[in-house]
Amino acid sequence: MPEDDYLTELRREFHQYPEPGWREFWTTVRIVEELERIGADEIHVGPAAVDTDERLGVPDDEELDRWFEKAKSKTNRTDVLEQTEGGNTGVVAVVDRGDGPSVGLRADIDALPINESSDDGHVPASEGFRSTNEGFMHACGHDSHITFGLGTLKTVAESEFEGTFTVFFQPSEELLGGGKAMAAGPHIDDIDHLLGAHVGLDNPTGTVVAGLDGALALSRLDVTFEGESVHAGLEPNNGRNAVQALVAAIDNIYGIPRHEAGATRVNVGNVRADNATNVIADHATAQVEVRGESTELMEYMRDSVYRCLDSAAEMHECTVDTSVIGESIRRDSDEELVDLVSSIGNDIDDISSVVRRDTLGASEDVTYLMKAVQENGGQATFIGIGASNPTGHHTPTFDIDEESLPIGVSILSNTALELLS
Amino acid sequence: MPEDDYLTELRREFHQYPEPGWREFWTTVRIVEELERIGADEIHVGPAAVDTDERLGVPDDEELDRWFEKAKSKTNRTDVLEQTEGGNTGVVAVVDRGDGPSVGLRADIDALPINESSDDGHVPASEGFRSTNEGFMHACGHDSHITFGLGTLKTVAESEFEGTFTVFFQPSEELLGGGKAMAAGPHIDDIDHLLGAHVGLDNPTGTVVAGLDGALALSRLDVTFEGESVHAGLEPNNGRNAVQALVAAIDNIYGIPRHEAGATRVNVGNVRADNATNVIADHATAQVEVRGESTELMEYMRDSVYRCLDSAAEMHECTVDTSVIGESIRRDSDEELVDLVSSIGNDIDDISSVVRRDTLGASEDVTYLMKAVQENGGQATFIGIGASNPTGHHTPTFDIDEESLPIGVSILSNTALELLS
């Protein structure tokens, strides 16, 4: 099978079975199978790949079980599957050629809760590889990212070099829940040079961005106020009103002062109190999301939100529980690696345009891995692999030009091998 | 069949098939069947009984259809059923004996969304007449009220008198949605003397309250804010935030000034905005409930709520839709009728205690019918029929001592016949 067909087939297989964050059970097993076929020297699954205590936004057991059972019915590799039980998805694979530099590649593997289009004009539909998990879809190209990871590891493994090459198949990027846990895992400390990659991002096939930067740091909180329920007509004074507490909190959260050091953001969603109107609410929930142009700005906002929540609860004699369900920091690409990727990109025929740096609109938790490497004295860059898209990311008709797959593997493997030489 | 058994059997049959407000399709048909058997002179159903434009809190078509189809499968009287389609439930029945006084009785017929207990200690469960509509229950005694209505009409019809006796089988009391519509219907104008009746209310069997008073007037609003949705990180300024509008409204609604003239109440429930936290909310909903010791106080609160809602919407460039989904006013019992009921009560052997007046905690929309009669120069009283209850109203183990059924029919029919003599 020609190399390009291998990549296309891999991508289409993963496209057909999208799994959301911390529920990538089958995906994890299938990656392991492929790594075994390629002949990776080390394959670490679940708790051996990520620090499970640092996972953010892990769903409840019922939800995890449902997806675990689905995966079980689709594979006979229960030996691998069992390692992932309880939301312990993700893989780290190593090609080990002894002493020498250590290069890493991060590939995120989770999907989105989007219902994929079944229109004839949508290639995955017309070509027969549309999502089989109704309501879920690889609508941000992580199927390609898995393919980049496996394809690059295969190419590197088939080459000669000294040192180690590690691929981080990271779960739960969409929830900003997996990057922190993987960066806290046991494998990042070894890495001297880290590459990340993202397909698409409005760049056409043939364009490569050597360094993506500027993602706003983000923190997302789950908030639950608990009060006490009484009849609103008979004894309003005896209640402890969770709706009033929530309202006081939201009211003041939007009023957190702007910051001299740069842009900040705040928003509240998923607001809910189910009390009947003749009853004082004893329970009210919401999610709060803050962003900052830097990690420090995000933390300023997050700490201010905590203060608003706590004092709003006190004000109305309620209690409040908060948990971080997703978080990302700000990290930018290192100049030296951007130079290297640019120069290698210019030497690849299928790459018609190399952009040195571009701004990433959305938040990304590859930044945790970048930070870990950079703080160890290493370098990191987050590379954009152009892929002409019919429609934007996170839409039901998102698709990528599969010509981008071998281009991505070329730039990533050439860069890795150059660093390993 | 002895009279008392007749009442018990009726009550148990209605108890087994509870239907919530505006969905009393089978209940309406079954009342009509019984009225035909008794031989009422006039039977008016649905639009012939209530002013359908004045109905409050009518559920959406899907919900109505679901209950209508259930009822259809349980009766062959499609001739009656068809008249109720679209939530046109309720019956007015008349025994017409020519010129003379006109006496009315109001009986409400809807049930509650409460899951009835299946404990052995709960008589309807152990005796086999527990609710067959899972999740719904006659937990406030309206099964008894229907029985009072039918039993009293039967007794009156079997007696000699001159004038007319009318029973108003009113839908949707629990939602405070039917009283206004029935009072706006074509039959209340004829009434000189109106009796209402409520079973239980913490009075034991054998006690009768000649006049229940003091229910807080109440208005319940459905509120929907519509704004505009944009990405909260990329362009927060371009959104129109329905959550901020809702929060500004709620915040100020709780701050509506107290009133010199008496007690007022306000509460907010069913708060909901489903936006993802990375998106500015374009939709947020809630229900607001206000009460007042008088109709005017309720209206003061309701008007203030409207003002808060409208200006909160403007403040955040949103729109707001409100609809009244339930409303009741304040009306008290007339002294002359209280005197009459007291004296008749004292003459009935099974009545061991007559209380002249007592306060009704909850809100009640019988007040609309009382007002219509009183404003026409007639008189009205709302009578409490004691019935020893194992647990309180609106609980899964609510039940009534069935000895109260013949007592209720006695006091109501004796009073009606006295007024008709």
Next chain:
Amino acid sequence: MPEDDYLTELRREFHQYPEPGWREFWTTVRIVEELERIGADEIHVGPAAVDTDERLGVPDDEELDRWFEKAKSKTNRTDVLEQTEGGNTGVVAVVDRGDGPSVGLRADIDALPINESSDDGHVPASEGFRSTNEGFMHACGHDSHITFGLGTLKTVAESEFEGTFTVFFQPSEELLGGGKAMAAGPHIDDIDHLLGAHVGLDNPTGTVVAGLDGALALSRLDVTFEGESVHAGLEPNNGRNAVQALVAAIDNIYGIPRHEAGATRVNVGNVRADNATNVIADHATAQVEVRGESTELMEYMRDSVYRCLDSAAEMHECTVDTSVIGESIRRDSDEELVDLVSSIGNDIDDISSVVRRDTLGASEDVTYLMKAVQENGGQATFIGIGASNPTGHHTPTFDIDEESLPIGVSILSNTALELLS
């Protein structure tokens, strides 16, 4: 000099020199002089009359000094004046005739910050006894109350009885600042029967109310938020915004839930933050006032206000200082004394109408003295002495019909002597 002229002259003298709460320096001296003339057995001034630690709303030293110096220039009784320095105004006078019952009378002595009318139609102006302290006025009749106190003591002292008669000349009633302190003083414990008196209150001359009731309990708080000031354009994040804290507090204070047990009130006044708009406010102040139909209701409101203030401060990283500057409780008149006053009133010729009980609109801190007596097993009543007024209390043209002065002294002294007999 005939008795009535004596009362009129006294009242006019006090009317000419009104002093506001805790600044009744000359008033105290003048009362003492008169008591000495009458021949009271004991005269207790300032710290010997009130518990100085329990005084509420005492002005700052500069303000106290200003009024003290004014008084100094108007009297040569520096021996008495010195006892009042620092706002220690007020007198307790006792006529002691050995063992026997102990009867008390409370007379409040402070004036209001109202500019008295100089219109010809205003009797004090045309008759030449208008206020000489510009901007201050006895506009609530406390000049008459002092006169009642002195006149009654004189009459009682001239009579034969066994027991003691005590008059409490209480400072600072208008601020609700003196009642608590006088009730905590050393003289109230002895009292078996306490009489209070208020002139006017929309009752014409010749009417007496045997028991005034129903004053709302009240608490008034001084509130100061302290934050941190920074340039609002350059570093808004480094401030701690006292205006935002104050706004969050006020916003939620108005939303304190209504109470099932009766009427409550809340209001905010004297709001102030003087920061330039280009600077985050580091200082913001306000006064909050709560009321309740009962002492408990007032306390429920006051405690809720404290909670709002504290958590609003925390929310915005500010601190908040609060102090009670005025407070009154709810106490009603005792039935037995109301009976006695009524029957004595009916026997006095100049009294044409005796009302048993009436409701007092405003708040009054005579309630603290009533409570102390009642809790000791004694009885108390607050008596209304009708006095036809040209205009309402607290207006620049308030005045009283001086015919009410001897009536007041009659009912008070007759009642006292009856209790002492």
Next chain:
Amino acid sequence: MPEDDYLTELRREFHQYPEPGWREFWTTVRIVEELERIGADEIHVGPAAVDTDERLGVPDDEELDRWFEKAKSKTNRTDVLEQTEGGNTGVVAVVDRGDGPSVGLRADIDALPINESSDDGHVPASEGFRSTNEGFMHACGHDSHITFGLGTLKTVAESEFEGTFTVFFQPSEELLGGGKAMAAGPHIDDIDHLLGAHVGLDNPTGTVVAGLDGALALSRLDVTFEGESVHAGLEPNNGRNAVQALVAAIDNIYGIPRHEAGATRVNVGNVRADNATNVIADHATAQVEVRGESTELMEYMRDSVYRCLDSAAEMHECTVDTSVIGESIRRDSDEELVDLVSSIGNDIDDISSVVRRDTLGASEDVTYLMKAVQENGGQATFIGIGASNPTGHHTPTFDIDEESLPIGVSILSNTALELLS
């Protein structure tokens, strides 16, 4: 008298008599006198210099009169003074040499409400030219700016050129009240090249900044809510609470969404409601200040503030009056002029360092004049004239190194003459 002494004497004379915005009566007269001495061809005062309808933040008549009378007592040039009555301060002076280019210079002339230090270490104190208007001070160097204006006009007038040179002596820069009015006046339309100048700004003597940029656009609003006053205990429902309206407005003003296009700011100051706490407030005032990195961002904030104010008023049945009392826009210096000033600066011996561009922290209303010129197709730059300061601007010990005066005149006159050649 040597040139430098002339400049120093002028600056010290103006320093001794500081007048705040729209009250620069003596200052205006004194400038006119000096212009006459120098021999300007045209001298336009007050309404002939500014569009009086466009003045922002003009004080009330009483305040204007007070300063006008002070000025009157200090000059015998009542002919000039009369033209300024009512706050019509400011002068435009023209040296007209016929056809040719038209160059303008803007010099602002108002002082600050700061109490000047009388410490020996403060040169104006020790050298005897400290402010004689206690509480007011030239603490931002506008005395130097007047000196730059007069000195430059004198130098230009003594030179040969063709065209016109105009100096705009602008009132009320500190209030951001005069720039708009002067730009709307009759003289700006003629200008091809506009120079502005600011002394100090933390640059040492000898440094010149060729283009100052980046001042945040700013708008400052005076806000007055009017409601209705009633007794807060007796009839709270009948009030219309201006404090509640103000609180609702402030609360939501701080929550105005951040903007994608750049930095915004918002703050509230001067909050005040004087109601007694037992009375619902019928009057509450505040000032609101918004800023934006661009004029559009400021306008976005200002429009959002208006919306919050209007709907908060409606919410509580109040009315609200707003007036803009100060405003500035964003305008940056033109590249061509920056080049010219840089190159001329490099040729002046006393200038040791030329900075091409620097950021201005504070807001400035020279931007209105810059905009008018730029929109007419002309060019403008705002030049920083370094002057070693002992302490920062707007402090009681602010002072400038007077060596900076001739440097300022050199760079300004050389640039003007170059443009006029």
